[in-house]
Amino acid sequence: MKKIIALGILALSIAGTASAQVKPEDQIKYRQAGYSFMAWNMGKIKANLDGEYNAQQVQAAANAIAAIAGSGMGALYGPGTDKDIGNRKTRVKPEFFQNMEDVGKIATNFNAAAASLAKAAAEGDKAAVQKAFGETGGSCKACHDKYRAD
Amino acid sequence: MKKIIALGILALSIAGTASAQVKPEDQIKYRQAGYSFMAWNMGKIKANLDGEYNAQQVQAAANAIAAIAGSGMGALYGPGTDKDIGNRKTRVKPEFFQNMEDVGKIATNFNAAAASLAKAAAEGDKAAVQKAFGETGGSCKACHDKYRAD
Numbered sequence: 001m002k003k004i005i006a007l008g009i010l011a012l013s014i015a016g017t018a019s020a021q022v023k024p025e026d027q028i029k030y031r032q033a034g035y036s037f038m039a040w041n042m043g044k045i046k047a048n049l050d051g052e053y054n055a056q057q058v059q060a061a062a063n064a065i066a067a068i069a070g071s072g073m074g075a076l077y078g079p080g081t082d083k084d085i086g087n088r089k090t091r092v093k094p095e096f097f098q099n100m101e102d103v104g105k106i107a108t109n110f111n112a113a114a115a116s117l118a119k120a121a122a123e124g125d126k127a128a129v130q131k132a133f134g135e136t137g138g139s140c141k142a143c144h145d146k147y148r149a150d
Numbered sequence: 151m152k153k154i155i156a157l158g159i160l161a162l163s164i165a166g167t168a169s170a171q172v173k174p175e176d177q178i179k180y181r182q183a184g185y186s187f188m189a190w191n192m193g194k195i196k197a198n199l200d201g202e203y204n205a206q207q208v209q210a211a212a213n214a215i216a217a218i219a220g221s222g223m224g225a226l227y228g229p230g231t232d233k234d235i236g237n238r239k240t241r242v243k244p245e246f247f248q249n250m251e252d253v254g255k256i257a258t259n260f261n262a263a264a265a266s267l268a269k270a271a272a273e274g275d276k277a278a279v280q281k282a283f284g285e286t287g288g289s290c291k292a293c294h295d296k297y298r299a300d
Contacts (some may be wrong), residue, residue: 014232020287022190022193023196026190029184029186030187030190032184032185033183033186033187033190034183034187034190036179036180036183037180037183037184037218037221038185039180040172040176040183040184041221042182044222047171057222060217060220060221060222061166061221061222063220063221064218064220064221065218066217067210067213067214067216067218068187068214068217068218070210070213070214071187071211071213071214072194072210072211073209076190083292117287122247132294148247
């Protein structure tokens with residue numbers, strides 16, 4: 001888990017060299033794709049917690065969330081990605097780019113919660129999944145409330 | 151790896167119970183998000199193979215690809231997702247839905263290649279990453295060539 005957290009901080013403090021060539025409009029596209037795919041997997045976990053619990057499906061979903069969270073998405077907030085580019089709309093607020101230390105803390109919390117979720121899911125511990133799911137959702141919301149426009 | 155392959159087959163043979171409630175237009179959105187996010191991570195791995203090799207970045211990218219591949223995306227090809235829905239366009243060909251056995255084989259190959267890629271990346275073995283990266287890209291292309299419109 002320490003490794004994943006470190007990776008999160010790294011990703012937010014430096015825009016990875018290799019991904020620096022990604023065009024700003026594609027950075028917005030890719031970050032939205034990551035959040036969208038995580039949302040699908042969060043929805044699956046919620047459905048499993050609310051209804052019949054399929055441990056294998058929950059584990060696969062949690063792994064996807066944790067791996068996306070740990071993939072260095074900070075590199076997708078490069079220069080020029082703070083506003084719409086043509087048809088590519090973004091809801092990120094200017095405040096996001098002005099509070100990178102706070103954003104980094106939220107990202108670290110998010111990575112930690114997602115890693116806990118994946119761990120609990122791998123162990124098939126439904127109660128721990130429920131707890132980590134709440135923490136993961138809470139860290140999503142923490143960022144949305146502060147840094148995403150309605 | 152066996153587990154990941156089994157999961158892939160499972161995902162394609164049954165549309166997971168919990169995700170059955172996802173609206174067809176959202177199924178298209180989520181599957182496109184998954185492919186898009188994988189494409190970003192494939193691009194990062196390629197940049198690392200062609201230039202300076204950052205083992206940590208490659209590992210994070212490969213983990214994201216393998217976890218997305220293993221997340222049961224077969225459930226995102228449910229009834230009604232074979233054509234555009236309003237503004238939500240899809241390039242999937244009708245042949246995809248008529249050849250589910252072949253699609254299942256390609257998906258299994260893809261999952262296996264992505265798992266090999268993640269394993270090689272975790273071991274920091276650049277030559278093995280190069281090989282598995284080629285196989286992963288090849289299995290993407292196998293599906294695109296047959297089942298995706300230009």
